[in-house]
Amino acid sequence: MKYTITCKNCGKEFESDSNRSKYCAACFKTMRGRRNTKYRDQNYDRFTYYMPIGHKAMYQAIAKHLDISLNEFITTAVWEYMDKLDKEKKLDDIPELQEE
Secondary structure, X not given: OXXXXXXXXXXXXXXXXXXXXXXXXXXXXXXXXXXXXXXXHHHOOOOOOOOOOOHHHHHHHHHHHOOOXXXXXXXXXXXXXXXXXXXXXXXXXXXXXXXX
16 A cells, blocks of 8 residues: 655655655655764764874774774773773872762
8 A cells, every 4th residue: 555645854745655654765864864963962972083094994903803893992992091090090180080
């Protein structure tokens, strides 16, 4: 059964096999991207990291070998370094890290 639905983004009518569709094929990718961006912005902080040329490929190769993402590889490295600093009591004097 085909349903005639009005796209909630562009207002054009389109046919769909499901009555749950909200967007035409032309708008679907755009709206999905907007949802993904909104979710990312609400749940994650963004951080730009510059490294010497060639290091990214090396880090990607290591992460691929470990079967993890590059983001997870870098985040884990940062947390491990912070644990090392914490054991050495080098984080005790940073007021922003103190729990209230």
